[in-house]
Amino acid sequence: EADIYQTPRYLVIGTGKKITLECSQTMGHDKMYWYQQDPGMELHLIHYSYGVNSTEKGDLSSESTVSRIRTEHFPLTLESARPSHTSQYLCASSERVGDEKLFFGSGTQLSVL
Amino acid sequence: AQTVTQSQPEMSVQEAETVTLSCTYDTSESDYYLFWYKQPPSRQMILVIRQEAYKQQNATENRFSVNFQKAAKSFSLKISDSQLGDAAMYFCAYGGSQGNLIFGKGTKLSVKP
Numbered sequence: 001e002a003d004i005y006q007t008p009r010y011l012v013i014g015t016g017k018k019i020t021l022e023c024s025q026t027m028g029h030d031k032m033y034w035y036q037q038d039p040g041m042e043l044h045l046i047h048y049s050y051g052v053n054s055t056e057k058g059d060l061s062s063e064s065t066v067s068r069i070r071t072e073h074f075p076l077t078l079e080s081a082r083p084s085h086t087s088q089y090l091c092a093s094s095e096r097v098g099d100e101k102l103f104f105g106s107g108t109q110l111s112v113l
Numbered sequence: 114a115q116t117v118t119q120s121q122p123e124m125s126v127q128e129a130e131t132v133t134l135s136c137t138y139d140t141s142e143s144d145y146y147l148f149w150y151k152q153p154p155s156r157q158m159i160l161v162i163r164q165e166a167y168k169q170q171n172a173t174e175n176r177f178s179v180n181f182q183k184a185a186k187s188f189s190l191k192i193s194d195s196q197l198g199d200a201a202m203y204f205c206a207y208g209g210s211q212g213n214l215i216f217g218k219g220t221k222l223s224v225k226p
Contacts, residue, residue, distance in 0.1 A: 042219065059213075092158075101160055
């Protein structure tokens with residue numbers, strides 16, 4: 001089992017609410033990622049980070065934001081959730097850039113009503 | 114730009130039999146990594162097997178092996194002696210100089226008892 005944790009596991013909220021999805025890893029990995037997984041199971045990279053104070057946007061445009069104040073912590077925030085944000089969100093980390101062996105969290109299934 | 118194609122959205126195998134999942138990719142790079150990840154229902158995605166492009170020898174991990182054909186840009190996964198626990202989504206992924214993995218759309222594998 002990888003030492004990367006996501007909370008909550010499931011979240012149901014109303015439109016317009018601000019939410020933060022938590023992701024923490026205890027492996028000391030510099031690089032971390034957020035993926036959005038659509039109902040067809042396809043993975044889309046929405047954010048990544050090379051390390052503390054580094055955040056980059058991924059391939060899929062997202063209204064979410066991320067921060068990386070500590071190596072082990074990479075939270076994702078939605079300022080105003082909408083039904084279109086309903087999805088599975090996966091956090092991952094890797095030990096080094098280039099050899100992209102990823103360790104994944106269990107995911108957060110977000111439902112916005 | 115690199116692409117990864119998994120042409121089999123769904124596959125089925127009888128328990129104890131062998132199944133092969135297909136993956137092709139497109140790249141102009143000579144150095145890269147290829148991966149197969151497994152995502153069981155409601156569980157963490159985990160790395161199944163990894164192949165460095167400079168290695169001619171096919172990677173193996175217990176019942177899992179790959180057929181890496183660099184010239185053909187093909188990277189298939191063979192699962193021998195299939196078990197019920199092998200039922201999952203399987204994702205092929207490419208890791209190159211751009212730094213982030215490029216995932217295929219996945220193949221859903223069912224295992225029949």
